[in-house]
Amino acid sequence: MTKFIETQPDTWEIGGKTLNSRLLIGSALYPSPANMENAIKISGAQIVTVSLRRQAAGDTTSKGGHQFWDIIKSMGIEVLPNTAGSHSAKEAITTAQMAREVFGTNWVKLEVIGDQYNLQPDPFETVKAAEILIKEGFEVFPYTTDDLVVAKRLAEVGCRIIMPWGSMIGSGKGLMNPDNLVAIRKQFPELKLIIDAGIGKPSHATQAMELGYDGVLLNSAIALAQDPVKMADAFRVAVEAGRLGYEAGVMKEREFASPSTPTVGTPFWHQFED
């Protein structure tokens, strides 16, 4: 893609790492491990989410586990283990501790689910788990709703990163409550804010970035596209576009029409009419 303005590379810092890409990508639901690898590469993402599940005895290939993990390790990118499936702070903390040992990172995407139907995070258990994990030296990436007060509680217990949902996990509905997301952004300019969950198409990611969010985390929107690799490229561009738009400063909305073409010298207009 041609760049008409030579800008400094867009680097940013999160969890002690300096990165170029503001797109965080999941590793699940792809048609094949090779497709996953290509999609991650094309997306430019430097953080990929992973998880832990029960391993059968004597089985080193269950659920594509080891092949998948070998691919991720070979890519030289940061891994962000999640605590998906946890329904209490205790389960999430134990999962995080296990993930730290297996994946060799103190990063954890903290997910404590409070409702099985819409996979809404449990704010009380999430805050409780975050506080304990931070004391144990974890860099916590908490998945939360767009509730300002929950974000405030997470910040109070030491979270430097907060990840409000756009909408329900896997729904593809985009940003349900942009005003709430703006309020969180304005309240916490010093925190790293990532939109996590609900992104369905590239324009949703652009919108999130235009709101001033530091990044977006998504999985289904790419993995479930008809062509995941092409969609990964689309999201790469969409995130860059949104960030550039935010940095450029979006014009203020107006409640009235305002012509963009100069009115001076408008043809066929006569001062003496009427």
Add this chain to the structure above:
Amino acid sequence: MIEVIVNGKRTTIASGLNIKEAITALEYKGEGFALALNGTFVAISTYETTIVRENDSIEILAPVQGG
């Protein structure tokens, strides 16, 4: 022999085994997994000093794709 629950399924192992011996007996090989005993994480460094007891619940987890 004692009864234990491994990844949600009941099974039997010899009594008095530590975690390292138990996972060998259960045919878990190599590395790349982590273990919790009765819902509490057990670090590899403490496998040999942690004894498995009757009705203990063991979770053995390995990397998978995640969102």
